[in-house]
Amino acid sequence: MAEQAETAITGGTAAEIADSVRDLIESGILVPGDPLPPVRVLARRLEVNRNTVVAAYGLLARSGAVIGQGRAGTRVAEHTPMAQEGYVATGTLRDVASGTLRDVGTGNPAAELIPDLSTALHAAVGRPVLYGEPVIDRGLEAWARDWIAPDVPSDFQLTVTSGAVDAVERLLAQALTRDDAVALEDPCFLASIQVTRFGGYRAVAVPVDDEGMTVDGLRAALAQGVRAVIGTPRAQNPTGVSLSARRAEALRAVLAEYPYVLVIEDDYYSLLSQRQFHSMVGPDHRRWALVRSVSKFIGPDICLALVASDAETASRLAMRLSPGTTWVSHLLQRTAHALLSDAGTRAAIARAGAHYAARNEAFATRLAQHGIETVAGDGINLWVGLPVFARDVGERLKERGWLVRTGDEFRLDPAAGPSRHLRLTIHELDDSEAEALAVDLAEAVRAGR
Known part of the structure; x- marks a missing residue:
């Protein structure tokens, strides 16, 4: 041709x-x-x-x-499917369903730790909502304002979207045009990679270290003319890293020279997090948004996120919503409010966050006993560094009955070379299963050497 x-x-x-x-x-x-x-x-x-x-x-x-x-x-370009959270390739799904493979790469929360929705759903049923009414449930708005106010730099407006990914996609669309540059953490959350690619934006990688997005990396991205920055203040996916107070202050100093660059903070883990929230948005920054989804703690099927932002960004975001969905179902909003405002549910969410942290810490200790040193960060997943290429280890683990995600899926620049990391979701393994995985992983690494 x-x-x-x-x-x-x-x-x-x-x-x-x-x-x-x-x-x-x-x-x-x-x-x-x-x-x-x-x-x-x-x-x-x-x-x-x-x-x-x-x-x-x-x-x-x-x-x-x-x-x-x-x-x-x-x-x-070949029409290859992009990696997605919780997604298993069709051929592999059969092996997972039959029990031939145990999937420890899903990124999913534990189903048994998601609160029972039955009572909240009953409370959500009420007078039908009609066209032209306020798009945010008043009870949810009042609760969310009290929750978010201490963590934002100034007065804010609140918007409800159909989840964090929907929020990020619409926030970028209201501020950028095709071929505009967006700064993304590297390694990066899969959905952020997808949103950037499908929107036709140009991704600029900002490295992540053990304190979060790097200062030099952000400075270099801004020098390249990025018009938006997407960062994760806590439990960065896939690394589990959270912004330290020192790093957040340094990032604010860099961004102070670019007050009109849109800064999106995706605090998806919020109520589950074991870390304090530190923002990279300074008090004088003009374009910013803080996104908090409820998916990880009250369930992915409650497709709802709260977006706090400056007035101009909120106005533009509302315009991006108006031609399509217009508003998020008030049944979902009332259900979320009933759960989040309940003291018992909040206590259960806190216990779930502690459970994920404890299981990751315990598995990191197991790996250390087998010669693989790993620091357990925050979040549902564990980011495991390897002395050999992760793809080879992943293939060997598959032969031993384990399905894992390698760090290659989260890399922005494939030219950077093969990854030496695995992202594991191990919180549902019991002690014997966790030990079996640790042994198999250590053997796969030794075989790779």
Whole structure:
């Protein structure tokens, strides 16, 4: 197809050339894996500057239509599925369901630790909500304001969205246009990678260390012109790292020079967290949002997140909601409020957070006894560093009956090389199962050496 594409591609600007290639892909003239003409060849035929073709290929790459392979050229991207939380590939799902494989990579909370919804659902049933009424349940709004107020830099407005991912997607859409740059933690939460890619934004990686997003990394990203920053103040997924007070202060100092860059803090773990909340948003920052989902503690099926933000961001976010869902179901809002305002439920959530922390700490101790040193951070998962490539260890564990997630899925830059980390969800293993996994993991590492 390369020869046919070379003569079919038209255009005199980068946008026109990119649109022409998209048309060829959509019409099936170009299919996944097909090479695009070399930059030099296409520029000569179209009688444009080589930089124009480079820019066109860049637009296509950022939209996910093509993939650059260095000296191997540029090819139409394969339609490979993206990794998702809790998701198991179809072929593997059969093995998990049959018990052949034990899945310790789901990222899911423990079902038995999610509060019983029956009483709250009964309390949520009431007068029907009609068009034109307030979009936020008054009881939930009052409770949420008291909860959030101590952790935000200034006066705020409250918005309810259908979960944290929905909030982040709409926040980016109201502030950015296609090809704008977004600073993301690296390694990164899977949903943030997906939202950025599907929105056509350009991800700029900011490394994460044991105190959170790095200062030099954020400074470098801002210098590249990012228009939004997405950070996780506590229980960063996948690493489990939380921002220290010192690091948060340093990040605020860097961001003070960029007050109109949108800063989104995804505090998804909030009520379960064993760490204090520290914000990277300073008191004078102009564009910011704090997102708190309820999925990890009252269930993923309660698709609801609370978004506190400055007035301008809240206004734009409301406009992004108005053409579509308009509001989140008041049945969900009332159910969430009934649970979150109940002292017994709050105590159960606190016990769940302590349980996850204790199980991760215990497993880290087991690994240390087998020669694998790991620091248990905050969160549902455990981030395990390895002396060998994680992908090889993952394959060996699969042979031993374990399904794990390697750090490769969370990397923003595949060119950075294979990961040496596993992200494990082990809180549902009993002691004997945990010991078996630790032994198998240690043996898989030894085999890799």
